[in-house]
Amino acid sequence: MDAFTENFIKHHKLPKFYFFNAKGKTVIEVRKKMKKEGAYFAYNTTPCKNGEHRIRDRKGHCVVCNTAYITFMLRFNESGYIYIAGTIDGKMMKIGSTNNVARREKSLNKSKYANCTDWEIIYYFFCTKIGLFEYKATCKLSNHSTKIQYKHDGVFHMAQEIYLCSFKTAYSVIKSLQENIEIKEETFFTYKAKRYNFRNLIYYSKGENSAQSLLPRNNSKKQ
Numbered sequence: 001m002d003a004f005t006e007n008f009i010k011h012h013k014l015p016k017f018y019f020f021n022a023k024g025k026t027v028i029e030v031r032k033k034m035k036k037e038g039a040y041f042a043y044n045t046t047p048c049k050n051g052e053h054r055i056r057d058r059k060g061h062c063v064v065c066n067t068a069y070i071t072f073m074l075r076f077n078e079s080g081y082i083y084i085a086g087t088i089d090g091k092m093m094k095i096g097s098t099n100n101v102a103r104r105e106k107s108l109n110k111s112k113y114a115n116c117t118d119w120e121i122i123y124y125f126f127c128t129k130i131g132l133f134e135y136k137a138t139c140k141l142s143n144h145s146t147k148i149q150y151k152h153d154g155v156f157h158m159a160q161e162i163y164l165c166s167f168k169t170a171y172s173v174i175k176s177l178q179e180n181i182e183i184k185e186e187t188f189f190t191y192k193a194k195r196y197n198f199r200n201l202i203y204y205s206k207g208e209n210s211a212q213s214l215l216p217r218n219n220s221k222k223q
């Protein structure tokens with residue numbers, strides 16, 4: 001292991017066994033072995049285009065260029081609660097994960113998440129691999145996804161995993177993804193769900209912070 005990789009691992013406080021030596025191996029070989037050995041990252045990979053770094057995650061992302069992939073990759077295999085929250089003021093739904101549902105509901109409001117203070121968690125369940133579940137949900141709802149910048153403790157944050165859709169739409173995506181996995185502690189506040197019959201909007205991104213390009217979806221009816 002070269003000094004750069006060594007320092008990188010130290011800096012991010014990761015265990016060494018998360019890293020697989022890809023030297024002289026094909027991509028397919030590397031992926032297979034990483035899975036088998038429970039490694040999340042490979043070093044001595046082919047150099048990335050941006051900075052010729054040689055540390056990548058299982059999906060081939062350069063984790064030096066974008067360290068967010070580290071958290072993302074590790075959270076794939078964590079267990080916890082997946083929740084659907086909604087804001088009536090913002091007419092948005094959020095799918096997220098947490099270890100403490102009640103605390104998360106409070107923190108969404110306290111931090112004025114996506115500039116809203118009326119967030120409530122409508123539905124949640126416990127599962128393993130919350131990161132993977134969240135990722136799949138994000139893909140399925142990508143049409144309705146938006147990003148909103150908000151300020152908390154004097155720092156700008158970007159609210160993500162928020163969707164311009166009804167509770168019903170978010171819920172049906174979650175349900176479709178639950179088919180082959182074991183879920184526990186499923187909790188559904190049906191009386192809350194009725195308040196979130198928003199229109200399903202498609203978001204056309206015109207740059208990071210633009211929220212002006214919202215158009216109703218042609219074939220969508222109010223649910």
Ligand SMILES: [Zn+2]
Nearest residue numbers: 048053062065
């Ligand atoms: Zn890179």
